[in-house]
Amino acid sequence: MEASARESSPVIRGPYEGKVRVAQTMRPIPIRIARCIPSTISNEECHQLAVLACRNACLAMDVVRRRLDSRVLSHYLKPELIERLLTFSYLLHRSDPRKGFVKHELGQLPVVPQQIHGLLVGPDIYEVSVCFSIGDSKYWANVVLHFERGRWRCSLLDIG
Numbered sequence: 001m002e003a004s005a006r007e008s009s010p011v012i013r014g015p016y017e018g019k020v021r022v023a024q025t026m027r028p029i030p031i032r033i034a035r036c037i038p039s040t041i042s043n044e045e046c047h048q049l050a051v052l053a054c055r056n057a058c059l060a061m062d063v064v065r066r067r068l069d070s071r072v073l074s075h076y077l078k079p080e081l082i083e084r085l086l087t088f089s090y091l092l093h094r095s096d097p098r099k100g101f102v103k104h105e106l107g108q109l110p111v112v113p114q115q116i117h118g119l120l121v122g123p124d125i126y127e128v129s130v131c132f133s134i135g136d137s138k139y140w141a142n143v144v145l146h147f148e149r150g151r152w153r154c155s156l157l158d159i160g
Helices: 003-008 043-064 079-094 104-108
Strands: 016-020 029-035 111-122 125-134 137-148 151-159
Touching (some): 016 043, 029 043, 043 079, 043 111, 043 125, 043 137, 043 151
Antiparallel strands (some): 016 029, 137 151
C-alpha cells in the first residue's frame, strides 16, 4: 500500500479477529490482530500480511527440514535470514537423533498452521506470531515485517 493511500484512509483503533483458510484443504484457523497505535492500515491488509507471514513461517520450516530449497524464500526474506535458517537446519540435522531432537515426524509430516496473532507495532512495523504443528509437536514462529521501499518485507523470522 502506498503512503498517499494510507494518509487518506480512515484511522482504525481496535483489534481484529477472524478465521483464515491458509490452504484449501485445511480447516480455518483463528487469527487475531491487535494494534499498539491507531493506524490507517486496514484490517484486510493486516489480515493479508498475517497470512503472508504464516506462509513464510511454514515455508521456512520446510526449508529447515530440507523439504524445500531456500531459494523459495528469496523474494520474501532478507538474505541474512535465509542464512540463519540454513544454519539452524545444519545444526538440527547434525544433532543426535537418539536424543529425540530430530524426530521421525519432523521430517515426514506436513506443517499445519494452528493460529496466527498479529501486532501492528508502528506504521511500518508488523509483528506476527504463528503457531503450527508437525505431527504431535507444536512450534512457534515469530515474524517481523517492515514496510520499506514501497512493500512489506520480512526482517526477522525465528522458529522455536
